[in-house]
Structures are given as structure tokens and as C-alpha cells.
Amino acid sequence: MKWPSWLAPKSRRRPAAAEPSLTACPTCGREMELIEKTTMTGSDRRTCRCEHCGEEHIINFGPALWQILSDAREAEEKEEKQNG
Numbered sequence: 436m437k438w439p440s441w442l443a444p445k446s447r448r449r450p451a452a453a454e455p456s457l458t459a460c461p462t463c464g465r466e467m468e469l470i471e472k473t474t475m476t477g478s479d480r481r482t483c484r485c486e487h488c489g490e491e492h493i494i495n496f497g498p499a500l501w502q503i504l505s506d507a508r509e510a511e512e513k514e515e516k517q518n519g
């Protein structure tokens with residue numbers, strides 16, 4: 436009997452996967468160097484450079500901190516108006 440590849444005993448013991456890193460190069464997986472950070476657009480975008488590939492990648496870290504705080508303040512103001 437032939438085992439399907441996903442059921443083969445050797446595939447069960449996979450090495451523990453390294454924590455996925457946002458600053459890892461999408462091409463080679465190596466840690467990239469932070470070049471520039473911008474939160475102008477409301478999201479935390481960072482330009483990273485991979486020395487190995489010699490390429491720069493823009494990574495979106497999600498909403499910028501000031502954007503989150505601004506949203507929270509707006510929500511609070513709305514609640515105050517409703518209560519007042």
C-alpha cells in the first residue's frame with residue numbers, strides 16, 4: 436500500500452516553523468533592514484530592504500497608531516453627544 440504524501444510518516448514530523456515575521460523578505464525569507472517608516476496615509480507602512488536580494492519591499496503593518504487613537508476619540512465624542 437502506498438501512503439499519500441501528506442500521510443507519510445516523515446511528513447508528520449515537521450520542524451517547528453519559525454514565527455512568521457512581517458519584516459522577512461517575501462522572496463528569500465531573510466530579515467530585512469528597515470529603511471523608512473511612514474504613517475502619513477493613516478496606515479503604518481514601512482520600507483524594508485533585503486540585503487540578500489538587493490530589493491526593497493513596502494510592508495503594511497496596518498492602521499497607524501495615530502489613526503487608531505483618532506478613531507477612538509471620535510467614538511468617545513459621539514457617545515458624549517448621545518448622552519448629553
Ligand SMILES: [Zn+2]
Binds near residue numbers: 465488
Ligand atoms: Zn530577500
